[in-house]
Amino acid sequence: xxxxxxxxxxxxxxxxxxxxxxxxxxxxxxxxxxxxxxxxxxxxxxxxxxxxxxxxxxxxxxxxxxxxxxxxxxxxxxxxxxxxxxxxxxxxxxxxxxxxxxxxxxxxxxxxxxxxxxxxxxxxxxxxxxxxxxxxxxxxxxxxxxxxxxxxxxxxxxxxxxxxxxxxxxxxxxxxxxxxxxxxxxxxxxxxxxxxxxxxxxxxxxxxxxxxxxxxxxxxxxxxxxxxxxxxxxxxxxxxxxxxxxxxxxxxxxxxxxxxxxxxxxxxxxxxxxxxxxxxxxxxxxxxxxxxxxxxxxxxxxxxxxxxxxxxxxxxxxxxxxxxxxxxxxxxxxxxxxxxxxxxxxxxxxxxxxxxxxxxxxxxxxxxxxxxxxxxxxxxxxxxxxxxxxxxxxxxxxxxxxxxxxxxxxxxxxxxxxxxxxxxxxxxxxxxxxxxxxxxxxxxxxxxxxxxxxxxxxxxxxxxxxxxxxxxxxxxxxxx
Amino acid sequence: xxxxxxxxxxxxxxxxxxxxxxxxxxxxxxxxxxxxxxxxxxxxxxxxxxxxxxxxxxxxxxxxxxxxxxxxxxxxxxxxxxxxxxxxxxxxxxxxxxxxxxxxxxxxxxxxxxxxxxxxxxxxxxxxxxxxxxxxxxxxxxxxxxxxxxxxxxxxxxxxxxxxxxxxxxxxxxxxxxxxxxxxxxxxxxxxxxxxxxxxxxxxxxxxxxxxxxxxxxxxxxxxxxxxxxxxxxxxxxxxxxxxxxxxxxxxxxxxxxxxxxxxxxxxxxxxxxxxxxxxxxxxxxxxxxxxxxxxxxxxxxxxxxxxxxxxxxxxxxxxxxxxxxxxxxxxxxxxxxxxxxxxxxxxxxxxxxxxxxxxxxxxxxxxxxxxxxxxxxxxxxxxxxxxxxxxxxxxxxxxxxxxxxxxxxxxxxxxxxxxxxxxxxxxxxxxxxxxxxxxxxxxxxxxxxxxxxxxxxxxxxxxxxxxxxxxxxxxxxxxxxx
Numbered sequence: 001x002x003x004x005x006x007x008x009x010x011x012x013x014x015x016x017x018x019x020x021x022x023x024x025x026x027x028x029x030x031x032x033x034x035x036x037x038x039x040x041x042x043x044x045x046x047x048x049x050x051x052x053x054x055x056x057x058x059x060x061x062x063x064x065x066x067x068x069x070x071x072x073x074x075x076x077x078x079x080x081x082x083x084x085x086x087x088x089x090x091x092x093x094x095x096x097x098x099x100x101x102x103x104x105x106x107x108x109x110x111x112x113x114x115x116x117x118x119x120x121x122x123x124x125x126x127x128x129x130x131x132x133x134x135x136x137x138x139x140x141x142x143x144x145x146x147x148x149x150x151x152x153x154x155x156x157x158x159x160x161x162x163x164x165x166x167x168x169x170x171x172x173x174x175x176x177x178x179x180x181x182x183x184x185x186x187x188x189x190x191x192x193x194x195x196x197x198x199x200x201x202x203x204x205x206x207x208x209x210x211x212x213x214x215x216x217x218x219x220x221x222x223x224x225x226x227x228x229x230x231x232x233x234x235x236x237x238x239x240x241x242x243x244x245x246x247x248x249x250x251x252x253x254x255x256x257x258x259x260x261x262x263x264x265x266x267x268x269x270x271x272x273x274x275x276x277x278x279x280x281x282x283x284x285x286x287x288x289x290x291x292x293x294x295x296x297x298x299x300x301x302x303x304x305x306x307x308x309x310x311x312x313x314x315x316x317x318x319x320x321x322x323x324x325x326x327x328x329x330x331x332x333x334x335x336x337x338x339x340x341x342x343x344x345x346x347x348x349x350x351x352x353x354x355x356x357x358x359x360x361x362x363x364x365x366x367x368x369x370x371x372x373x374x375x376x377x378x379x380x381x382x383x384x385x386x387x388x389x390x391x392x393x394x395x396x397x398x399x400x401x402x403x404x405x406x407x408x409x410x411x412x413x414x415x416x417x418x419x420x421x422x423x424x425x426x427x428x429x430x431x432x433x434x435x436x437x438x439x440x441x442x443x444x445x446x447x448x449x450x451x452x453x454x455x456x457x458x459x460x461x462x463x464x465x466x467x468x469x470x471x472x473x474x475x476x477x478x479x480x
Numbered sequence: 481x482x483x484x485x486x487x488x489x490x491x492x493x494x495x496x497x498x499x500x501x502x503x504x505x506x507x508x509x510x511x512x513x514x515x516x517x518x519x520x521x522x523x524x525x526x527x528x529x530x531x532x533x534x535x536x537x538x539x540x541x542x543x544x545x546x547x548x549x550x551x552x553x554x555x556x557x558x559x560x561x562x563x564x565x566x567x568x569x570x571x572x573x574x575x576x577x578x579x580x581x582x583x584x585x586x587x588x589x590x591x592x593x594x595x596x597x598x599x600x601x602x603x604x605x606x607x608x609x610x611x612x613x614x615x616x617x618x619x620x621x622x623x624x625x626x627x628x629x630x631x632x633x634x635x636x637x638x639x640x641x642x643x644x645x646x647x648x649x650x651x652x653x654x655x656x657x658x659x660x661x662x663x664x665x666x667x668x669x670x671x672x673x674x675x676x677x678x679x680x681x682x683x684x685x686x687x688x689x690x691x692x693x694x695x696x697x698x699x700x701x702x703x704x705x706x707x708x709x710x711x712x713x714x715x716x717x718x719x720x721x722x723x724x725x726x727x728x729x730x731x732x733x734x735x736x737x738x739x740x741x742x743x744x745x746x747x748x749x750x751x752x753x754x755x756x757x758x759x760x761x762x763x764x765x766x767x768x769x770x771x772x773x774x775x776x777x778x779x780x781x782x783x784x785x786x787x788x789x790x791x792x793x794x795x796x797x798x799x800x801x802x803x804x805x806x807x808x809x810x811x812x813x814x815x816x817x818x819x820x821x822x823x824x825x826x827x828x829x830x831x832x833x834x835x836x837x838x839x840x841x842x843x844x845x846x847x848x849x850x851x852x853x854x855x856x857x858x859x860x861x862x863x864x865x866x867x868x869x870x871x872x873x874x875x876x877x878x879x880x881x882x883x884x885x886x887x888x889x890x891x892x893x894x895x896x897x898x899x900x901x902x903x904x905x906x907x908x909x910x911x912x913x914x915x916x917x918x919x920x921x922x923x924x925x926x927x928x929x930x931x932x933x934x935x936x937x938x939x940x941x942x943x944x945x946x947x948x949x950x951x952x953x954x955x956x957x958x959x960x961x962x963x
Contacts, residue, residue: 035575039795041568041676042555042577046710074791076838080811085794136811138799267838269847272680272788274710 001227002195002204003156007169009148009179010122010187011054017121017146018045018088025185029127029139037144039083044273047072051119051146052277053287054178055095058148059117060288061176062169064099071276072119076267081124081138089149091268094118095279101172102296103164104309105157112165113153120147154193154204159223163216166190171295171317183215190219196230205230206240210254213247222247226254298322305335311343320357321346327364333371341367345388361395370398382455383407410457416449416465419457423448424469435474442466482506482637483951485690486546487697489640496545499640500529503547503591507638510958515613516623516632516639518552518562520592528589535587543697544587549639551630552593553600553676554580554685559590563676564608565598567796567803567822577674578709579643579685579702586701591639594629598824599793600650600678602626603895604886607826612883616954617659617921621880624654624895630688631658636954641689641698645675647682648781649876649899652911655688656875656923659913659952661940662688663695664899666930667906668713670699671706677792679785680711682903690951692912692941696720699933718934728942729763731869731935738774739873739898751915751922752874758946759872759939769868773860774901776853781900782893783837783850789827790834796822829889858905865929870939873898875911875923898925908933910940913949921952 016023019036035043056066073091099114124143128136150169156162170181170188181188190213195205210226213219226245233240245254293301295316302312302325315322321342328338346367350357370387373379379387379402390401402408410416423445424431433441442463449462482502484492489499504522511517525547532545539545550556553563555573562568576584584590597607605628606612613628615621616636623632627644631654634642644651646664655662663686670685677683687698700720706712735756740749760766798804798818805817823831837846864871876895886892902909907927914924924943928936953959 035573038800040555040573040575040801041561041563041571041795042553042573042674043575044673044709044711046708076791076794078794078797078815080797080799083795083800084791085797086791265840267791267835267840267843269787269791269838269843272711273677 001157001159001223002154002197003159003162003223004154004193005152005156005162005166006191006193007150007152007166008189009058009150009173009181011051011058011146011148011178012180012187013048013050013054013146015048015050016144017048017051017119018144021144023145025187027141029137029141032141033143037083038140039085045088045271047274047277048146052095052279053283054146054176055117055119055148056279056284056287057176057291058150058173058178059096059099060284061172061291061294062096062099062101062114062117062150064096064114064117066096066279066284067093068281069093069276069278070095072271072274073268074271075120077264079123080136081126081140081143083124083140083143087120087123088271088274089120090118093276095148101165101168103161103168104313105161105164110155110161112155112161115151115153117148117150120149121145122147154195159220159227162192162223163220166216166219167317168295171319174319175292175294177292192219192223194223194226194230196227196234206242208240208242209244211244211246211257214249218247218249221252222254225252229254302335302339305339307336307339311339314343314347315339324357324364324367328367328371331365331368333368334375337371337375338367341371341388345385349392361392366391366397373398373402377411377458378402378408380409380455380458383409386455407456410453411461413461413465416457416461417469419449419452420445420462420465420469423452424466424473431470431473434470442470482640483690485694486543486640487693490542490546496529496532497526500525500545500547500589503637503639506636507591507633510636510638513614513619513958514616514632514636514638515611516594516629516636517549517592518564518595518608518610518629519560521559521590524559525589525591528587532587539587541586541701543701546588547591547639548583548588548698549591549594549630549633549642550580551596551627551642551644553596553645553678554593554643555674555676556580556590556593559593561593561676562610563599564596564610565823565827566609567818568676569609569803571802575674577685578671578706580674582702582704583643588701591633594627594633594642596629596650597626598827599676599789600626600645600647600683601789601826601830603649603653603892604881604883605629605632605654606883607824609824614883615658615880616958617952618880618919619955619957621882621920622657624657624876624880626650626654627662627688628654628657631655631660631662634658634660634688634690635952636958641687641694643685643698643702644688645678645683645685646899646903647678647684647785648903649896651686651688652899652909652923652925653876653895655911656913656921656925657880659921660688660690661692661695661910661912661944662686662923663699663910663933663937664902664908665699665703665933666713666908667903668711669908669931669933670702671704671709671712673706673708673712677788679788680792681788682781682785684903692910692937692944693721693724695910695940696724696937699937703933713931715931720934720937723934724938724941726938727762728759728939731764731939732867733759733764733766733939734769734864734868734871735766736769736771736774736864736871736873738771743894743897744874744877745879745917747915747917748874748876748878748922751917752872752924755914755924755943755947756872759943762942762946764939766872767868769864769871771860771864771871771901773853773857777857777901777904778893778897780850780853780857781896781904782833783846784854784904786830786834787837787847787850788834790831790838793823793827793831798822826889854904857901861901861905861907861927861929869928869932869935871927873925873927875899875925879917879920879922902927906930908936910936912940912944913952914943914947915949
């Protein structure tokens with residue numbers, strides 16, 4: 001199976017690609033429009049410098065080369081929500097080329113090449129059947145919103161790889177801060193070119209374009225379906241058609257779209273209303289220097305620190321967790337321990353509440369403090385969870401909570417012996433069992449001690465003290 | 481009075497109200513025969529005049545309160561802008577073109593919107609959905625196109641000056657046919673924002689005036705960088721009047737052979753050569769030269785212009801504004817019907833030509849080739865302007881022809897043969913009257929290197945002064961109804 005992905009990312013600039021209308025998502029229909037984005041006669045586009053900057057930012061994060069000179073072209077086609085009757089896009093001189101992303105595959109890390117990244121504008125939105133009867137309503141708020149299209153080489157070999165690539169791409173673009181890359185809101189859109197060929201063959205099969213996949217899961221499912229469909233068709237001796245198919249999420253199938261008779265001739269030609277852009281290398285360098293650490297590097301760093309790939313990826317893909325982890329490490333916590341908290345308790349809380357991390361009353365310094373208390377043996381892991389819960393409630397430093405609530409671990413042997421003595425006296429039956437050889441029953445006594453100390457006792461010490469006392473009892477017993 | 485250029489009117493001592501009334505009345509009385517206007521706006525002209533009179537010394541510019549006619553492909557807020565097309569017959573724009581805004585800021589009042597070939601496609605102003613304009617010099621003849629309405633309005637003294645647009649000669653050729661001055665500025669000199677696009681890489685707005693000084697004044701008012709047009713040049717605007725009278729002594733003027741050859745009427749050739757001799761008398765060094773790529777210019781133009789037009793006109797789909805055909809059953813049907821009925825034959829012809837030239841398999845053969853020719857022409861001009869300050873040619877190969885006389889599109893396209901190269905190369909070029917052919921005006925064209933408008937105007941002024949021709953008087957039928 002050979003897959004190439006075409007990914008559209010909406011840039012979150014304040015204004016549109018070619019005019020100064022607001023580019024935010026939503027808004028009452030047709031309130032964010034002007035003569036330029038409605039393509040009124042006489043209106044002219046002017047490129048948004050910020051959008052170009054964002055596109056360069058994304059391109060450099062994807063390791064693309066930035067063109068010294070780039071131009072815009074007109075892509076001609078008709079659709080009621082395309083106001084000019086053409087889309088301003090880029091054809092033979094895209095902003096950026098020859099990038100790559102590394103993904104984890106079954107055979108280990110693999111580099112997926114990126115053919116090009118170019119800028120273009122979004123179209124409006126058709127709302128079918130929302131007005132009176134069968135009328136189609138048009139909302140042009142989105143018309144002219146800046147997009148980048150990122151086209152991969154056909155380097156992907158399975159639906160899982162396609163998903164991994166898309167996830168890595170999404171995370172990378174998200175880290176650059178140029179888009180919120182939400183698939184459900186359409187700010188990340190993905191089309192796939194799929195073909196299958198016999199194993200070992202280098203010849204490409206008939207290409208099918210799959211559209212309308214609105215989630216990562218959908219991408220994976222649609223591609224799996226398509227591979228199966230194409231393989232079966234070939235097995236039946238059918239000839240595959242070069243076509244566009246749409247993923248039907250509800251039915252879990254791809255359905256044919258435009259047939260080849262209607263294949264569009266976009267009649268690209270250079271946009272005469274815009275002059276070619278010369279990209280200053282110093283500007284690119286400046287943009288590049290402002291990039292944060294990117295997912296690939298962060299992933300590598302976490303793996304080197306001993307995290308398994310899946311653990312590391314979880315922390316990278318959810319940037320807020322990764323950022324929190326790094327801040328916690330900066331506050332003095334060992335990465336492994338801090339990561340355990342974030343992957344465990346913290347993630348559980350987040351899943352429970354459905355809220356973002358920023359809304360938890362937890363600071364990196366607080367978490368680092370908690371880790372330190374555990375490391376120092378001041379609190380037991382069990383106690384630590386209690387302290388953690390209290391931290392979220394009060395927002396206090398862990399040391400403060402431990403101090404006030406007396407949650408310090410009891411390691412003092414004399415104190416533990418006293419408790420052990422009480423427990424032994426109160427449970428003659430259990431003691432008898434142990435003395436008669438049921439060694440496992442010791443655990444019950446340990447549990448009792450822990451209960452008595454409200455979890456504060458150091459479990460190892462308790463074990464030690466109990467066993468010593470039991471040994472004494474065994475010796476004192478008359479031999480029969 | 482109405483025959484005097486604007487700079488003289490302004491200095492005449494007449495109130496702006498009197499001046500504006502003069503033109504308002506002439507337009508009301510004479511336009512029935514000429515049909516230069518699609519929309520007359522006497523109230524706008526008079527209001528601006530009164531405002532200027534009231535402002536007295538506080539006028540925004542020396543030209544405040546003077547009326548101006550605007551080609552009807554310049555969008556004007558609140559005032560219907562039709563492009564002489566059924567497609568936009570009722571369209572009232574919510575915004576104003578930059579060039580017009582600048583005139584308004586200078587206090588000028590709009591007299592009306594003038595007729596044109598539909599979407600500026602044509603060389604005769606016969607291809608208007610609202611009927612042709614007639615040449616005021618001879619009402620049986622065309623005024624030229626596509627800014628025929630603006631040229632005719634000035635030639636009949638229904639407007640003291642006007643704005644036109646020039647894609648392949650649309651200002652200069654009608655100016656030549658009507659016996660007035662027409663200037664196409666360098667590409668990028670005047671903002672195209674609000675000029676309804678025909679061919680974006682060729683279109684430029686410019687003045688049509690009674691004399692060269694007026695052209696310099698009007699250009700000065702509309703020129704300059706506009707952040708709303710990415711192709712507008714970020715160069716300062718010189719004072720075009722400052723050195724206007726300095727003459728042509730020592731300037732080198734080239735006469736490119738290719739512009740005087742086959743198809744050029746002998747009387748036209750003679751009149752332009754007369755202009756060359758006049759320049760020589762004034763101290764210019766005139767010399768014959770060659771621009772061999774000229775012969776490919778027309779072909780290149782008729783690929784590039786329709787290609788861009790086909791895309792520029794794609795937006796007229798009946799969805800958001802303008803004409804919408806009734807009875808459509810689907811979007812595709814709506815689109816087809818709307819464009820079938822909304823556009824005239826010439827516009828449809830050019831859309832088809834352009835679509836074809838850009839389509840898969842023909843792009844390299846036509847569009848790309850045409851762009852290569854364009855580069856060649858541009859380079860050739862660049863070399864010519866190393867040897868010459870100016871080039872002198874006829875503006876059009878013949879004088880104005882009769883309405884309906886030219887029915888074959890190719891013959892019609894030949895009328896722009898002398899003007900098209902300047903558009904392909906982005907040069908400034910001016911046409912001014914230089915004599916007559918069969919009793920009709922003949923125009924001489926001067927071209928200069930990009931952004932050398934000041935030099936161009938200075939040479940044109942010298943030629944105008946040297947020739948000292950009487951202004952072209954309109955046809956007897958018009959004189960009868962004129963005061």
